[in-house]
Every structure is written in C-alpha cells, then in structure tokens.
Amino acid sequence: MTKPHILQIGAYPDWDQVLMDADFTMHRYFESADKAAFLAAVGPKTRAIATRGDLGAHATLIAACPNLELISVYGVGYDAVDLDACRARGIRVTNTPDVLTDDCADLAVGMILMLSRGMHKAEAWARDGSWVKGGFPLQRKVSGARAGILGLGRIGHAVARRLEGFDMEIAYSATGPKDNAAGWDYIPDPVALAARSDILVVTLAATAATRHIVNRQVIKALGPQGMLINISRAANVDETALLDALESGALGSAALDVFEGEPNLNPRFLALRNVVLQPHHASGTVETRKAMGQLMRDNLTAHFAGKPLLTPVL
Numbered sequence: 001m002t003k004p005h006i007l008q009i010g011a012y013p014d015w016d017q018v019l020m021d022a023d024f025t026m027h028r029y030f031e032s033a034d035k036a037a038f039l040a041a042v043g044p045k046t047r048a049i050a051t052r053g054d055l056g057a058h059a060t061l062i063a064a065c066p067n068l069e070l071i072s073v074y075g076v077g078y079d080a081v082d083l084d085a086c087r088a089r090g091i092r093v094t095n096t097p098d099v100l101t102d103d104c105a106d107l108a109v110g111m112i113l114m115l116s117r118g119m120h121k122a123e124a125w126a127r128d129g130s131w132v133k134g135g136f137p138l139q140r141k142v143s144g145a146r147a148g149i150l151g152l153g154r155i156g157h158a159v160a161r162r163l164e165g166f167d168m169e170i171a172y173s174a175t176g177p178k179d180n181a182a183g184w185d186y187i188p189d190p191v192a193l194a195a196r197s198d199i200l201v202v203t204l205a206a207t208a209a210t211r212h213i214v215n216r217q218v219i220k221a222l223g224p225q226g227m228l229i230n231i232s233r234a235a236n237v238d239e240t241a242l243l244d245a246l247e248s249g250a251l252g253s254a255a256l257d258v259f260e261g262e263p264n265l266n267p268r269f270l271a272l273r274n275v276v277l278q279p280h281h282a283s284g285t286v287e288t289r290k291a292m293g294q295l296m297r298d299n300l301t302a303h304f305a306g307k308p309l310l311t312p313v314l
C-alpha cells in the first residue's frame, strides 16, 4: 500500500523523523532549493501537511495541494495556518495542546524570577569579577506581587496556578469569566488589568482580534515598575511601543520568548539591560517535544486510518 504523501514544512527531531519516514512518504519542503518547482511536483500528490506552530501553512502552500486533507501542527499555536483557506476546502487541522502546557507555564515562571531578581545579570556579576568590587544591586521581590494573566486558556491557567504558590494576587483578562478561576479577579479590559498588576503575563492565543492587544496604553498602564512577560506570540504585543517604553523607562522591564521576525531580533533589544530574551523555546524540552511529536503523528495516523482526530482545531 502506498504510504500517504506528506509535505513537511520544517525540521523535526530525529526521533520523529525516523518514524514519519517509516509510516509516510515525507517531502521536505524546507530542504528544497526551488520551492515553487518542488510544490508543483509534490503538491498534487500531497494528502497532508506536517508543520510547526512557528511555521504554519500559508494560503499559497495550501493552494498548491489540491488533494490536501489535513494539516497537522507540531505546537499549540495554529495562528500561522490559514484557517480560512482550510475552512473553504474542508481541510482538517490539528495541533498539540495540553502536552506542552506545563513547559510553557514553567518557562513563564522562570522568566518572571529571572527578570524580577536580575538573575541573568547576577550570573555575570558573579562570573566577571564585579562581585569583588561590591555586592549585587538590590532587585525586586516576586512573592506577593500582583500578577495579571492576559488570556486564561490552558497555559494561562497553569501560569496562574503556579503563581498562587508565590502568594501572588492574581487577576486575569479573557473573553469572559472562567469557571476554573476561583479567587482570581476577572478584569476584561487589558488596560485596567495592567494598571492593577506588577507583572503582566501574555498567554493568549494569537488571532487577528488580539493583534497588538498589548498596545501603548496597556504598556503605559503597566508602568515604570511593571514587568511584561510574553510567551504567546509576538503579534500580541506592539513591539515598537514596547521598545519605546523600555528605552524611555515608561515600562520597567520585559521578558520575551517571542519576537517579530524571529529568529532575527530587532537590534534595539540587544542594547537594552532591562530585558530577558529567550529563543522561542517555551515547549523546548526533550520530554515535551517527544510528546508533541507523538501527538502530531497520532493525528496523522488516525486521519489516514479513517479514525477520529485526537486534537482537532478544524
């Protein structure tokens, strides 16, 4: 029996690639020198696209695959997949939620601690001889701070639960009050949420409606002592407004795992001392990436076996 043809948009760890090559006919789009010619040759026989949260599948790619049935995303974020194009043709879409929730929430907490206590600078202070000249400057206490969670989905909820362990006063903004948010204040307006927060954690899924939801007004409300944490998507933050505020001191500091144009950062970030920069690795552990790969492959296998998808988006 012919192994289903799958268009692979980006690289996967070897432990996934070996298994995918065994079960499917994989066409490595990311390795092709002439992508237009590659799509012309492979597109017509492609039944599924295997992509990643950071890469997605744009309309042109989808249009080049007239027999496309499924797009399986290795990642929870499917904002880079053209869902309208999929809806128009009845193309199914899956992602890999839940298996990466803990890692993303864990990294957000680590970023809060690193930023608030200046741990990235303290490491340099201990290593470069500064300590001999004097003690490390005082930083900011984390326990008991006021935390605002922008988006109380799986990851936002996991972050809030972790921050309860630091006795933080927790509030959140979401599309509506949540049943699983006992003891946390619901503040729908992002500006109001930022105004009452010391730390604002951006966890919501990126959509057209959330683009730049963290705008100049939100950043100003968070203020000169405020800390912004973004583990969602760069599109949720007005990056120019953020850089302006970090440079002027209108915003205290920021810890970011996602950036416009990543992996190429705006050089203005590199000149700042009041930021923690992370290379989009919130789900980046062996355990979690293995679970993501398994779930992505299980969705593909289920589809071709005519069985229900495990984690459908569409």
Ligand code: 8YV
Pocket: 052, 053, 054, 055, 074, 075, 076, 077, 078, 100, 280, 282, 283
């Ligand atoms: C990606 C992410 O999956 O889950 C997401 O949406 O942003 C990441 O975990 C990552 O880019 C995988 O390569």
